[in-house]
Amino acid sequence: QSVLTQPPSASGTPGQRVTISCSGSSSNIGTYNENWYQQLPGTAPKLLIYSDNQRPSGVPDRFSGSKSGTSASLAISGLQSEDEADYYCAAWDDTLKSPVFGGGTKLTVL
Amino acid sequence: EVQLLESGGGLVQPGGSLRLSCVASGFTFSSYAMSWVRQAPGKGLEWVSGISGSGGATYYADSVKGRFTISRDNSKNTLYLQMNSLRVEDTAVYYCAKDLSASGSYGGATFDIWGQGTMVIVSS
Numbered sequence: 001q002s003v004l005t006q007p008p009s010a011s012g013t014p015g016q017r018v019t020i021s022c023s024g025s026s027s028n029i030g031t032y033n034e035n036w037y038q039q040l041p042g043t044a045p046k047l048l049i050y051s052d053n054q055r056p057s058g059v060p061d062r063f064s065g066s067k068s069g070t071s072a073s074l075a076i077s078g079l080q081s082e083d084e085a086d087y088y089c090a091a092w093d094d095t096l097k098s099p100v101f102g103g104g105t106k107l108t109v110l
Numbered sequence: 111e112v113q114l115l116e117s118g119g120g121l122v123q124p125g126g127s128l129r130l131s132c133v134a135s136g137f138t139f140s141s142y143a144m145s146w147v148r149q150a151p152g153k154g155l156e157w158v159s160g161i162s163g164s165g166g167a168t169y170y171a172d173s174v175k176g177r178f179t180i181s182r183d184n185s186k187n188t189l190y191l192q193m194n195s196l197r198v199e200d201t202a203v204y205y206c207a208k209d210l211s212a213s214g215s216y217g218g219a220t221f222d223i224w225g226q227g228t229m230v231i232v233s234s
Contacts, residue, residue, distance in 0.1 A: 002154065032218075033217075033218070033219075035219050035220050035221075037119070037155070037221075039155075044205055044208070044224040044225065044226055044227055045147075045155065045205070045221075045224055046208070046224070047220065047222045049222060050210060050220045050222075051220070056222060086154075088154065088155050090155075090216060090219040090220075091219050092218050092219050097169070098157055098160070098169060098171060099145070099157045099160075099218065100157070100219070101154060101155045101157065101219075102158065102163035103154045104154040104155070
């Protein structure tokens with residue numbers, strides 16, 4: 001049981017906009033910055049969004065993050081086949097005094 | 111190029127030990143906190159342990175506390191994870207990850223560089 005809650009799966013067709021949610025609490029998302037990671041099949045995770053809505057260099061602006069209260073969302077617009085991957089949210093947790101991850105969402109591009 | 115390269119994984123019997131290494135290049139290693147994150151087969155990401163840039167502060171998940179020890183040698187740009195009393199449930203790919211912030215202190219979940227991972231299999 002992960003501290004952060006994500007839907008196990010999501011899907012969309014090429015060109016569509018999809019969102020992935022991440023629900024937490026006041027001890028993590030409600031207080032600290034939210035981060036999102038993309039893990040393509042067979043590869044290491046990659047930082048996709050940090051500080052709620054910042055993109056590292058090289059990440060397309062099709063990817064965006066937002067946060068409201070104790071929940072966060074990752075939005076992917078103009079969905080492409082290469083976006084098919086697992087997506088994880090993560091935040092610092094002040095109760096556990098450690099980083100915590102969501103269980104991951106498998107995105108399928110139909 | 112900023113890079114992390116793990117090694118040391120393998121097959122070990124329950125109760126055994128392994129030492130993982132992660133060699134860093136392309137950045138000032140001592141300026142950054144580092145972490146180990148693992149992923150069991152078909153499962154999600156789990157933070158295992160973290161260490162400040164100086165090595166003076168270490169942190170562990172409850173699942174490994176008392177069995178695993180994180181350390182670093184800044185003169186060798188290398189991060190370590192000594193794993194003792196290994197259990198079947200420790201079977202996973204272990205990734206080392208670099209903190210985004212150059213503060214050197216530990217206290218976030220923003221890992222901007224990840225290694226390729228090293229597989230640890232605990233089985234009899």
